[in-house]
Amino acid sequence: MLIEHALGNSRLDGTEIRVPASVANLGPGFDTLAVAIKLYLCVKIRRVSPNQQGELNFEFIDQDFKGTNLIGTTFQKMASLDEIRFPSLEIEVRSEIPICAGLGSSAAATVAGLRLYETVAGPQPIERLLRIASEIEGHPDNVSAALLGGLTNSCRTEEGSVLAIATPWPQSLRLVVLTPSITVETVNARRVLPTVIPRADVVFNLQRVALLLQSLHKQDYKHFKEALCDRLHQPHRLSYVPGLKEALALKHPDLLGVCLSGSGPSVVAFAEKNFKDIETLISSPFTKLDVAHEVRTLSVHQSSSSSQRVEK
Helix, strand or coil: CHHHHHHCCHHHCCEEEEEEEEEECCCCCCCCEEEEEEEEEEEEEEEEEEEEECCEEEEEECCCCCCCCHHHHHHHHHHHHHCCCCEEEEEEEEECCCCCCCCCHHHHHHHHHHHHHHHHHCCCCHHHHHHHHHHHHCCCHHHHHHHHCCEEEEEECCCCCEEEEEECCCCCCEEEEEEECCCCCHHHHHHCCCCCCCHHHHHHHHHHHHHHHHHHHHCCCCCHHHHCCCCCCHHHHHHHCCCHHHHHCCCCCCCCEEEECCCCCCEEEEECCCHHHHHHHHHHHHHHCCCCEEEEEECECCCCCEEEECCC
16 A cells, blocks of 8 residues: 555656765775765656556666666565565666775665665665665675765674664865776675684774774874774785875875775775865875876765655
């Protein structure tokens, strides 16, 4: 009955869903920490056909979506799990999030599919959305940020559920995001990671995760550069991202620190001011290596992803 009620509502036409990109790991927080940023995947319902059932017709604009259409796949998975029939939808997709760039493009698409399902079928428990999104994505960090916004800390329980807590990111702290014109498939970036980790390296990262979270909580960044240090994944991914080693070593009075975004190749610098200088600085290793790139200073998306009515 819930679906039939939704089908009769012509106001589904023009509904738009915005899902943010995300920066995961933040140095030491491998598969745990992420922050949502103001680059968006936008999904707009252009037309609902209540007399037809079960078709999703996508038009992708301004983005080369490679591989599986995760928006449609996720929507269909939810519909199958709930054994519901849904109307045919004509959907327009626009994205500012580069593909295979370490900025959570696949997580954003998965979450867009979940939010699209909610738009048609009604609200879902966030615990369910987190669990299903994490099952599809394979890890909970990016999807938690895309769903909840802000800074997220997530974990998977022994029973298989996913827990995530979102907290506001300091307003003054911006992310200078550099994306090289190379792609890194997450599956390949994970293959290079060791299966056995020395205890000293585990302790090293645990210490810095705690230091990073306290630095953000207190908005005290004097130890931020050290808090971003990592031994679990960044050292093993240096060969995938020309210029990363040099970028991690950069120094500037207004540069608070640098880390790899997710599995890369995007690299993130953190600053509170002089963003143009930081953009030039973070670009310098890639310019010297003749690696084409795009650099943007971005704020954090602080709220949960959602849908809204857009008047025609």
